Amino acid sequence: MLERYVAKSENIAYRIIDGQALVIFLGTTQSTEDRINVFNETGTRIWELVDGRHRGKDIVDTLCSQFEVAIGVVQEELAQFFNDLQGKRLITFHDSSQR
Amino acid sequence: MTANSLAYKEVYQRASQKCIPLGVLFELTYRCNLRCAHCYVTKGEQPDELKLDEICSIIDQLAEAGCLFLTFSGGESLLREDFFDIVNFARKRNFAIGIFTNGTTITPAIADRIRDSFPFKVEVSLYGIKKDTYEEVTRVEGSYERVRRGIDLLVERHVPLVLKTNAMRGNCHQIGQIQNFAKESGATFRCDGMIIPMIDGGRGPLKNRATDRQLENFFDVMFNKITPNWEPKFDRPRDGSICDAARSTAVIDPYGKLSPCATLRQEGCDLRERPFLEVWKESPQLNRIRALTWSDAQECGDCQLLPYCRHCLGISSLEEGDMFAALRESCRQARIKKRVYEKKIYQGTNSNL
Numbered sequence: 054m055l056e057r058y059v060a061k062s063e064n065i066a067y068r069i070i071d072g073q074a075l076v077i078f079l080g081t082t083q084s085t086e087d088r089i090n091v092f093n094e095t096g097t098r099i100w101e102l103v104d105g106r107h108r109g110k111d112i113v114d115t116l117c118s119q120f121e122v123a124i125g126v127v128q129e130e131l132a133q134f135f136n137d138l139q140g141k142r143l144i145t146f147h148d149s150s151q152r
Numbered sequence: 153m154t155a156n157s158l159a160y161k162e163v164y165q166r167a168s169q170k171c172i173p174l175g176v177l178f179e180l181t182y183r184c185n186l187r188c189a190h191c192y193v194t195k196g197e198q199p200d201e202l203k204l205d206e207i208c209s210i211i212d213q214l215a216e217a218g219c220l221f222l223t224f225s226g227g228e229s230l231l232r233e234d235f236f237d238i239v240n241f242a243r244k245r246n247f248a249i250g251i252f253t254n255g256t257t258i259t260p261a262i263a264d265r266i267r268d269s270f271p272f273k274v275e276v277s278l279y280g281i282k283k284d285t286y287e288e289v290t291r292v293e294g295s296y297e298r299v300r301r302g303i304d305l306l307v308e309r310h311v312p313l314v315l316k317t318n319a320m321r322g323n324c325h326q327i328g329q330i331q332n333f334a335k336e337s338g339a340t341f342r343c344d345g346m347i348i349p350m351i352d353g354g355r356g357p358l359k360n361r362a363t364d365r366q367l368e369n370f371f372d373v374m375f376n377k378i379t380p381n382w383e384p385k386f387d388r389p390r391d392g393s394i395c396d397a398a399r400s401t402a403v404i405d406p407y408g409k410l411s412p413c414a415t416l417r418q419e420g421c422d423l424r425e426r427p428f429l430e431v432w433k434e435s436p437q438l439n440r441i442r443a444l445t446w447s448d449a450q451e452c453g454d455c456q457l458l459p460y461c462r463h464c465l466g467i468s469s470l471e472e473g474d475m476f477a478a479l480r481e482s483c484r485q486a487r488i489k490k491r492v493y494e495k496k497i498y499q500g501t502n503s504n505l
Contacts, residue, residue: 064270066248068220070174071166073159075220077248079270081312088272091159 054132055109057146065143067100074100078142090141095120099134103144105151109135167218168393168400171442173432175221176214177403177414180207180238182227186254187291188279190318190357192414193227194350201406204234206424208241210404213428215245221272223250227406230257239269248272256295258302267309275314275342276303280322281329288322289360303337313339318347321359324366328373341378345370345485346462348415349470358471361481364488371492384459384493390447394465398441402432412441415466416475441465451478457486460493 061067064080074097076090092100098119102112113127120127138144167174181201182193202210214222222242229235230253242249249269255276258266266274276299280286283296290296306313315334319327327343334341347361362370375382393399397412404410410421410431418437432438444465446453452463461482468482469475 065246066220066272067246068174068215068218070163070172070218070220071170073163075160075163077220077272079248079272089156089160091156091163 054135054146055113055128057148058105058108058150059103059112059135060105060145060147060151061100061103062143062145069097069101073097076100076143080142090143096134099131105147164400168396171399171432172218173214173402174219174400175223176219176401177223177225178207178210179225179227179403179405180229180232180235181406183231184226184228184254185231185256185292186228186295188254188277189289189291189322190320190347190360192348192350192357194352194354198407202408202424204237206408207238210408210423210428211238211242211245211247213423215247217429217432220248221250222247223252225252228254228257230262236265236269239271243269250275252277253302254290254295254299255302255306256292256298258305260305263302263305263309263311266306267311271312273312273314273340274306275316276306277317278303278315278330278333279317279320281326281333285323285326289320303339307337307339313337314342315339316342316344318360319343319345319362319367319370320347321362321366324362324370327370328377331373331378343370343374343378345374346464346467346481348467351417351470353470355471358481364484367485367488368492371489372496375493375496382493384490386459388446388458390453391445393442394444394446394449394463397465398438410435410438412438413466415464415470416441417466449476451476455483457483457490460490461486 065076065078067074067076072094074092076092077088081088099112102115109131113124113131116122116127117124135144164174182198224239229251239249249271251266251271251274253274253276278299279289286296286299287293303315315330315337317323317327317330331341345362345367347357349355349358397416402410402412403414404423408423410423411417420437421431421435423431449463452458452461455461462485463482464479465475468477468479471481472479
């Protein structure tokens, strides 16, 4: 997962509000509450880096340079976060850089 | 409440505190193919509606200002020939798009285009579950068949749908049935008991307000079927803002005029003359509205009905001539609402004994 390029899905709406990302999956009739995702500071930083031109491991490197955390911890937590976002259809993975 | 919805509530509150226009209602046209008896729009067709390029420029500015929820309304928004150009432009700017429509012009091709634009929600007004009731409101023969077809087309395409109505003298008896229909259709249902004056203060729509008896039945349906978890709002601190108008919400009319909300129209906030953020931050009119607190509403401040009341600065201004005046219609509704709510709580308590 971390070897691949990661991009935001097409069918989402999002905005960074006062330092926190609000991300909404649009292709569903689920209730509003179930569709709105709010990320914390680290999640928001990751979301900003999810642009189709970074691989997961690039994002790990960036996070390690910005936060004092062991690389193994970042790898594990990022993989978990990506799993969650993929399950909610908020991100997609690619073998080549997008755009 | 889930962790996500709690987090969202906090972000929403911060947006309101910091005056980030998270939700904007953009009225694209006042033209309409219906003649609804309770409609607040007065202007009808005018030659100087915003052009596509002007709308796109404003949409870009809204994105920059932090707006996420952008709702297109009217009149009937789908009457604009460039409607989908506007929606698709906004989608590319990552907005969550809402579409308010009367649903009567939706064909299979239009329903496809709505589905393909991935709206956050489409809200269709359904004023009755029977033809004569619905058309008594819309005053256009054949509109009932057309709205039902429009709704069916959206449901078939799994578009996130909200069916909504106003509780009025002519349709109050069908609110429960409309809600049942919404449920069967997989749609969210919303109902509003308040009928407001026209934008210019005209009182024509007000004769459609439900009677006391009808409101009693309406609130009974609301509390037992539609919003069973509703509770009175006791937490209204005197130094707290009265509403989110000009704080996290705003309205733009078809001519580029920015207002705090649909009922509180302001002169002098022209987006054709000045950029959105400049008007939003510097307008004395908007700053005056956002500075208001409950302590300014002296006539209502200590009222026992306040927890049940939907005090609205805009409607008070239109109907009572003073935004701080107690709105008599709100007082009437709050009185009935309190009575019905307390009856429900009392019955619930007794049934548990």
